[in-house]
Amino acid sequence: MTEATLEISRQSPLWATGRRKTSVARVRVVPGEGRIVVNGKTVEDFFGGNERQKASVLSPFHVAKTLAAFDLFISTAGGGITGQAEAIRLGISRAMVEMDPALRTALRAKGFLTRDPREVERKKSGQPKARKRYQHSKR
DSSP states (O other), rough: OTTOOOOOOSSSEEEEEEETTEEEEEEEEEEEESEEEETTTEEHHHHTHHHHHHHHHHHHHHTTTOOTTTEEEEEEEESOHHHHHHHHHHHHHHHHHHHOOHHHHHHHHHTSSSSSOOOOOOOOOOSSSSOOOOOOOOO
């Protein structure tokens, strides 16, 4: 960490928000020993056997090479498991940049600070789905 590191205490934790599709993740960072709690469960319990989602959540720490100094308490809602994992990744990345602005270039290069703008397209009337059409009948 550099001299520009923010002072984080248990009374005034650092908050960051991440979003993806319809998922929202609120990340609270407090000093600690490296625990990550998602909706009251550990990361391993929350994501179960989904190694891809666990790797996505922990990837900002591999870029920054730091984990043991802070505890993360995350609440997430909406969407599916992948959307929630990527929302958590964005929230963690934003919190890390607030703690140490020198990490911005490394996290930006990996794409961890960019919010994915893709959303589900709405269903149109007279069609079975957003883009699918009923079969055309010539007669």
